[in-house]
Amino acid sequence: MKAAALGILLGAAMLPALAQTTDDNDQDGRVHVQIHCATDTGKCEAPPAPPVPPAPPAPPAPPVPGAAEAGMPPVPAVPPVPAPPPPPKLPPVPAEAHAACANKPAGSALTWNLGEGEVMKGVCARRHGRMVFVLRSYALNG
Secondary structure (H helix, E strand, O other), rough: OOOHHHHHHHHHHHHHHHHOOOOOOOOOOOOOOOOOOOOOOOOOOOOOOOOOOOOOOOOOOOOOOOOOOOOOOOOOOOOOOOOOOOOOOOOOHHHHHHHHHHOOOOOEEEEOOOOOEEEEEEEEEEEEOEEEEEEEEEEEOO
């Protein structure tokens, strides 16, 4: 059974190759040159020189710049990038934040909520003999 299936598959694969035929009337398919020489001396003229083969086709012309876009409008210029807005003006550190650092050691982190989404973060540091709040970041989420 396997041999029969294999034979059928091979036959199906070979069928297109067997179906191809050659056309004997095709002038480009085969060239046959025959020279007849009928002289009494046994010397025939030299056969004529074979014709010069045709020149290969010229390569396609390179594309002309701008030819593809001939029917298209020009690409608009990209507008310049606008300058970023200025940073928000920082509000002064409230006196309550300085007072909160009065009884903390130097380097203590402190977050001060100003309300309305405004948050100041910083550390307590000793300046001019007293503990003060030193601003490190300010966030305005409103």
